[in-house]
Amino acid sequence: MGSPPPGDPPLGPPLGADFFAERDVLRLARDLVGKVLVHETDEGTCAGRIVETEAYRGPEDLAAHSSHGRRTGRVAAMWGPPGHAYVFLLYGMHWAFNVVAGPEGDPHAVLVRALEPVIGEDLMARRRGLALGARTLTNGPGKLCAAMGIDKRHYGAPLDRPPLYLADGPRGRIRLGRGPRINVDYAGDWAARPWRFWERGNPWVSVKPRD
């Protein structure tokens, strides 16, 4: 809605479509760590700094929903233009949010696995039914979608403009961690690829890595 309440850190303008188009999915996954995901709704504005991502690089990547050149209804967005949302339901009850990577026609996407709340933490807590200050608010793909109010409605949504967009985070060097992706054991050799990225030492990262 309106401008954020005083006391909240300022938000930069949305990252443009070029930001998503000019990077391979692996570089995009790295570069998204530290960016801020913003969602403006009637309930208010929420923003969280991305602290954990995973790259999915179909059709070769057997962990990707677009593996084997799969081009079904669910994964259509992965094949679409970069800088749009790929949202899917998993385990029948949680939504997961991805940023589609380029180039168009390559089914690549970056899963956002964890956020550090920046703005609207009270609203996030309300959506999650948790007390303010809970560390489990946004430390997982399903949790952050619930907290941010992201669901099926955002399938295919452009991410270079409100209401849902990415912005630059605070300046400063990020100590990046890197390791295998979570819960993709079914993908054979691909499960071992170090395509998960996180900010080292950040307490909001979902599955505790050895930093």
Next chain:
DNA sequence: GAATAGATTGTCT
């Protein structure tokens, strides 16, 4: 802190 089971539904075989 670690391990386990149960929840629940759209999508594809």
Next chain:
DNA sequence: GACAATCTATTCT
């Protein structure tokens, strides 16, 4: 009819 890029409560050490 099986399964999934998960989360939570519960039950242990």
